[in-house]
Amino acid sequence: MDIIKLNNNYYFAIADNSSITTDINNLRLGEIKKKGIFVLRIDFSSISTKDYKKILKKLLFIKKILTLNNFKIGISEGSKDCIGYLINYDKNNKSHNDFISGINAILYNTRYERYNYIYDTVCNYLDNCFCNQHLCDFKDNKCGEKRNTTSTVGCCRHFRIKWLGPLTKLVQCEYLNQDYTCSTKCISCKLFTCDYLKKKGIEFRIKDILLLNVFFNPIQKYFIKYMVFKPKEAIIKKIMFF
Ligand code: SF4
Ligand code: SF4
Numbered sequence: 001m002d003i004i005k006l007n008n009n010y011y012f013a014i015a016d017n018s019s020i021t022t023d024i025n026n027l028r029l030g031e032i033k034k035k036g037i038f039v040l041r042i043d044f045s046s047i048s049t050k051d052y053k054k055i056l057k058k059l060l061f062i063k064k065i066l067t068l069n070n071f072k073i074g075i076s077e078g079s080k081d082c083i084g085y086l087i088n089y090d091k092n093n094k095s096h097n098d099f100i101s102g103i104n105a106i107l108y109n110t111r112y113e114r115y116n117y118i119y120d121t122v123c124n125y126l127d128n129c130f131c132n133q134h135l136c137d138f139k140d141n142k143c144g145e146k147r148n149t150t151s152t153v154g155c156c157r158h159f160r161i162k163w164l165g166p167l168t169k170l171v172q173c174e175y176l177n178q179d180y181t182c183s184t185k186c187i188s189c190k191l192f193t194c195d196y197l198k199k200k201g202i203e204f205r206i207k208d209i210l211l212l213n214v215f216f217n218p219i220q221k222y223f224i225k226y227m228v229f230k231p232k233e234a235i236i237k238k239i240m241f242f
Contacts, residue, residue, distance in 0.1 A: 006104045007117065010074055010083045017041070017085050020075070024084075027058050029065060038066060038073055040084030040103075049095045056102040056214045063106050073107070083107065098210040105215060115236055118211045119187060123232075126190040126204065135202055141180075145196035153180065155194060158229055173229055184231040187224060217242065 002014040021041035022032055032038050047055065066073060074081035083103070089096055101121055108114040129135065137144040141152035151157060156173040175184040182189065193203045206212045206221050216224060220239040227235045 004086070004100060006083065006100075006107060008107050008109075009079070010081050010104075010107050012042075012084055012086050012100065012103075013082055014086050014089055016087050021085060024055055024059070027055075027062050029062055032062070032066070033069075033071070037075060038071065039075055039082065041087070042084060042089075042099075043087040044090070044093075044096055044099075045088040047099075052095070052099050052102065052210060053214050056099070056106065056210075059103065060106045060215075067109065095210075102210055102214055105211060112236070112240060114215065115239060118215055119185075119232060119236060122209055122211055123185050123187055123190055125209075126187075129204075130190070135197060135200070137196075143196070144200075145194045155192065156180075156182070156189075175229070175231065186228060186230055186232065187235060188226060188228045188230065191225060192228060 004012040004014065006012065017039075018041060020037055021039045022035070023046075024040050024042045025046060063073060074083040076082075086100075091097070105114050105118050105121075108117055136154060138154070139147075142149075143151075143154040146154060153172055153176055156176045157170055158173060159168045160171045161168055175182055175186065177183050191204045191206070197203070206216075206225060212221065212224060216239065219242045223235065223238045223242075227238065
């Protein structure tokens with residue numbers, strides 16, 4: 001049987017086992033408790049992508065209540081726990097994989113661990129987009145947007161206020177490594193899309209990234225978008241507060 005490994009010792013099986021499962025479209029706490037077992041059945045042909053957010057929010061709520069009541073999530077198979085069965089799953093379908101990442105996030109037991117997982121997963125996705133697709137069109141260390149300027153570090157520079165002498169100075173970001181990578185995994189910088197990228201039709205919006213859209217409230221989304229030039233730890237600390 002094919003499986004998809006998740007974190008926290010869980011996995012999905014790619015198969016059908018309707019006899020023991022709860023359809024993800026039909027999550028009812030009372031029925032789950034009556035059944036005495038919580039194993040999901042996800043038939044991707046029966047869910048519309050526009051309902052992903054609503055379903056994941058409901059699943060998060062149900063999982064929290066079940067955990068509070070010491071109700072086992074999934075069934076043990078050897079040393080691992082099967083959280084459910086996938087039907088009509090396409091491993092090359094980004095929406096299917098994003099939905100599974102959402103369930104993976106829900107299976108963390110603390111908010112900090114969940115945010116950390118989401119943060120890293122989204123950063124990896126954005127890094128892959130920027131690097132694999134060469135979105136910024138760097139040539140001789142000059143990106144598309146800054147081609148006719150002196151910047152050889154793209155947008156990894158900012159103004160610093162000086163109290164003596166001229167008031168402000170444009171400086172290279174202190175988190176930029178010598179190999180031009182970011183030492184601090186700033187998600188807000190990674191989400192930034194300049195005019196050059198927008199003209200190419202590229203824009204990373206929080207509402208289009210399922211993990212960010214589902215698990216964060218408007219204030220948290222504000223900080224995720226605008227805390228540029230800040231380290232990961234500072235951003236997670238801020239969003240934990242709200
Ligand atoms: S996001 Fe825009 S300004 Fe920043 S490095 Fe890429 S092309 Fe340059
Ligand atoms: S924090 Fe932002 S500006 Fe600084 S190196 Fe990282 S991506 Fe560049």
